[in-house]
Amino acid sequence: MKPMQTLTQRLANPTRFMELSRAILPWIAGGAALFIGYAMYLVFFVAPPDYQQGETVKIMYIHVPSAWLAMMGYSIVALSSFGLLVFRHPLADVSAKAAAPIGAAFTLAALITGSLWGKPMWGTYWVWDARLTSVLILLFLYLGLIALRSSLEDEALAGKLTAVLALVGVAILPIIKFSVDWWNTLHQPSTGFTSTVDPSMRTPLLLSAIGFSLLFFALHLKAMQTEILRRRVKTMRLQEVERGERLFTAQAE
């Protein structure tokens, strides 16, 4: 009888991961397009302008999912790093490497949409309040991860060192999450998906959040596939070079 394997153990085989991800990727990507498309339709044609914010409220439907994915992206990097350092899962490094630039992009999107919203609403593109500052630190952390990884030629070592840094940076996540509750800041506290938001706005926000999350997963899976293929190509090149060298020495003899 074959021993029981958990899903993560079975996914440790890159070939199996490629098969599985190829099968589910179109569904996730399609779902993302569907959800985002429908949410944007609701945002632009159905959802009413806010009685205070007017049309600028529409920025929120991009801003909130981006901000949420900025943090989720870092959580994925951190979890993958943990999986790499503790369980030495072969795909953990691929996952951490693939998630970092995507998370950084969503962090940047959250900061940019936030500052575009801040200009008409707060009268300034940027304030140094706790939430904005901590998200900016998160962006720096992402950039640090990417820079550290690219600074080392030994890819295995680069992955592990980056994982150490990613775990050190986890301390920032609770600070971002609770910054609006701990400090009295300009950035409003999260309303969550509570009943204080009218359904006409809550539904598109929820759909948009689901859609962008699916988009994140689709990009993440695709980036992981690309990374696995890149590593395979690299190995094949090295083998090719080795075989060429053997041939060369054989001919010389």
Place this chain on the structure above:
Amino acid sequence: MTGFLTLLKRDLALAAREGAALGTALGFYLVVVAMLPLGLGPDLKLLSRIAPGVLWIALLLAALLSLPRMLEADHEDGSLEVMVTAPLPLELAIAAKALAHWISTGIPLTLMAPVLGLMLNLDIALTPMLVATMLVGTPAISFLGSIGAALTLKSRRGGLLLALLVLPLYIPTLIFGISAIGFASLGQDGASASLLILTAISLASIAAGPFAAAAAVRLQMS
């Protein structure tokens, strides 16, 4: 524990005999602070208002300059490998080196700050608070810095990368250091709360820093 003390003494002796490293850090601190009034104009009111921030940021940069030396020299001459295989846990060895960095860099820079404060027309009444925040905050700089020094041990562009990795980790220290001085200058009673949070940050980095740094060193030695 004797191993820890021996290593601490060795690093301090090296720092004292070399001298140049400390001199460079102090000189850098002095030059950066002296450049600012030249760039901003000699308005004493403005200088006195921004003095705490200038002194703190220049201190961070000066301490950052000396960080790579914490592990680099030992890595080059092979003594770091001896430390990895020694019976003394590597975490303690790193802690000793970070502590030596604090004593040999953090404290001298802190002691120099009041003098530079005079140059920037800092309110004399605020000087004790400035020194207090720096004394409490600089251990975080050394111990968080040890993580950065360990991570960039083998990378090609160590110094610049180190700044990119470590400066974001220093932001909380800077924020609470400045806010304590800010409360004190307004005569409000939030200063002690900020000082306590600053202490908490330092203690947390003393507790966690050596473990992360030791993990990074081990990965690069195996």
